[in-house]
Amino acid sequence: MMHLKINGKEAEFAATTIAELLAEQGIDPKARFLAVAVNGAVVRRAEWLRASLAAGDSVEIVRPFQGG
Amino acid sequence: MTDPLVIAGTTFSSRLIAGTARFPNQQVMLDALQASGAELVTASIRRISLEGYSGSLIDLLGDKYRILPNTAGCVTARDAILTAELAREALDTNWVKLELIGDRELLYPDVEQLVHAADELVRKGFIVLPYCNDDPVSCQKLADVGCAAVMPLGSLIGSGMGIANPTAIELICSRSPVPVVLDAGIGTASDAAQAMELGCDAVMIDTAIAKSHDPVRMAAAMRAAIEGGRLARLAGRIPKQRFAEPSSPQLGLVGS
Numbered sequence: 001m002m003h004l005k006i007n008g009k010e011a012e013f014a015a016t017t018i019a020e021l022l023a024e025q026g027i028d029p030k031a032r033f034l035a036v037a038v039n040g041a042v043v044r045r046a047e048w049l050r051a052s053l054a055a056g057d058s059v060e061i062v063r064p065f066q067g068g
Numbered sequence: 069m070t071d072p073l074v075i076a077g078t079t080f081s082s083r084l085i086a087g088t089a090r091f092p093n094q095q096v097m098l099d100a101l102q103a104s105g106a107e108l109v110t111a112s113i114r115r116i117s118l119e120g121y122s123g124s125l126i127d128l129l130g131d132k133y134r135i136l137p138n139t140a141g142c143v144t145a146r147d148a149i150l151t152a153e154l155a156r157e158a159l160d161t162n163w164v165k166l167e168l169i170g171d172r173e174l175l176y177p178d179v180e181q182l183v184h185a186a187d188e189l190v191r192k193g194f195i196v197l198p199y200c201n202d203d204p205v206s207c208q209k210l211a212d213v214g215c216a217a218v219m220p221l222g223s224l225i226g227s228g229m230g231i232a233n234p235t236a237i238e239l240i241c242s243r244s245p246v247p248v249v250l251d252a253g254i255g256t257a258s259d260a261a262q263a264m265e266l267g268c269d270a271v272m273i274d275t276a277i278a279k280s281h282d283p284v285r286m287a288a289a290m291r292a293a294i295e296g297g298r299l300a301r302l303a304g305r306i307p308k309q310r311f312a313e314p315s316s317p318q319l320g321l322v323g324s
Contacts, residue, residue, distance in 0.1 A: 007115040027116065033126055035113075035158035040146075042153045060115060062154050064126040066097070067112025067138050068087030068225070068274030 005058040018048040021059065033063050071298065073270050075247050076163075076195045076216035078134075082107050083264070083294050085136065085249060086287070087274020094125060096283050101133065104277065104287035109133045110165055112140050113155045130159070136197070138165040143178070145185035152189055164189060165219065166198040175225040175252075179206045183213060190214035199251050202236040204243055211246045218246060219272060222263065223253030226275045230259040234266055241267030257286075257293035264297025265305065 001012040006021070015021035018036055022029045029048055036043050037060040043051050053059070073080040086106035091097035101109060111126055126135060137155030142148035145168065152164040168185055170178030177200050189196045195216045200206050202220040210218050220240055223229035230253060231237055241248050250263035251272040260271045273290055280286035 033130065033158045034116075035154040037150060037154055040150055042150070042157050044157065060150075060154065062113050062158065063116050064111040064135065064137060064155070064158055065114045066087075066089040066091075066125055067110050067140055068089045068272075 002053065002055045004053060004055070007059070007061055013053075016052055018043055018051050018053065018059075021053065022048070022061070025061070027061070035062050036060065037062075071302070073247065075197070075270075080107050080270075081105075082291075083270040083298060084260075084291055085110065085270055085272040087272070087278065088125070088129065089274055090278040091283060092278075094128070097125075097278070098128065100277055100283040100287040101129075102287075103284045103291065104273075105291045107134055108136050110136045110138050110272070110274070111159070113137055113151050113158065126159075134163075135159050135161060136163055136165050137161065138199075139167045141169060142167060143169050143172070145181045145188070148181075148185045149188055149192075152194055153192075156194070162193055163195040164197070166196050166215075168198075177201055177206075177221070179203075179209075182206075183209050186210055186215050187213040197249065202233050202240065204236070204240050207240050207244055207248070211244060216246060217249050217269070218244060219249045219251035221252040222250050222259065225252045227253055228255030228276060229253050230255050231262055231266070234262065237263065237268065238266040241269075254290075257289040260290050261293040261297035261300070264294055265300050267301060270294075 004013050015024045019029045038057055073083050082105045084104050084106045085108045086101055086104045087110050139148040139151040148168050156162055168178045168182040170176055182198055186196050186198050197217045197219055198210050198215050199219045207218040222231040247269035249270045249272050250268040254260050254273045254276045263271045277283050277286045
């Protein structure tokens with residue numbers, strides 16, 4: 001298990017890649033309109049299977065919502 | 069008559085940019101957007117809920133409208149830039165409505181950070197439409213760093229107070245090298261018409277439609293007002309004068 005900060009919440013995760021992390025959260029990595037950043041830098045969707053996570057990483061998982 | 073709005077080389081037949089927030093429900097939002105005639109609609113970028121991920125509202129809009137993601141709520145250039153980059157990835161668009169808030173109660177723009185973030189985003193290849201002050205100098209600085217349009221506020225976001233300083237908006241419109249989109253403060257249709265009469269190229273409206281008693285009808289009203297205001301602007305209003313000028317002929321008056 002690895003200590004990560006996901007959308008501002010710190011917890012232990014088994015995932016070692018972004019694709020695994022999304023799956024662990026019940027998010028379909030193929031869902032449209034998702035975006036992920038690790039430590040303040042966007043990780044492109046094409047990299048999600050390969051991009052490995054390190055202990056202490058801060059991950060943002062976002063999508064569009066209503067807005068003005 | 070064709071009179072398209074052109075922003076960064078993209079042509080729009082509608083001069084209304086619609087927000088998607090604060091509607092009573094999803095169906096009313098969809099019906100109101102339809103009635104508004106808007107082609108460009110705004111969205112925010114937010115963290116997904118880790119406790120129950122479900123489909124996004126944007127799933128319904130994405131194929132029908134061009135989405136303009138915003139950086140609403142961001143208070144630092146760094147967060148706004150990351151939000152824009154996440155939006156680009158999520159929505160496959162390099163357009164961004166850049167908001168950098170300097171005061172959380174007033175939602176007033178932080179011009180210093182705004183110009184800095186706009187400059188950086190333009191360099192990164194974004195089409196930047198900044199929400200900004202109703203101040204010709206700020207607007208000029210934003211155009212100078214390469215913003216594709218400027219979006220000066222009419223009055224405070226969500227206030228419905230209309231255009232607080234019409235003289236400033238008219239000045240901005242007369243000098244701006246890029247399209248001017250009146251953003252924030254619209255309360256009712258006459259405000260939107262006034263924006264167009266002052267020379268704005270488009271109007272951005274969310275709350276005034278979404279929180280009206282009948283959002284679908286108000287969307288139609290805004291559409292008509294913007295079209296009317298634009299026509300009046302193109303037609304050219306008569307000068308104001310401080311004396312009367314009879315409209316009926318002076319000669320041939322009965323009894324004279």
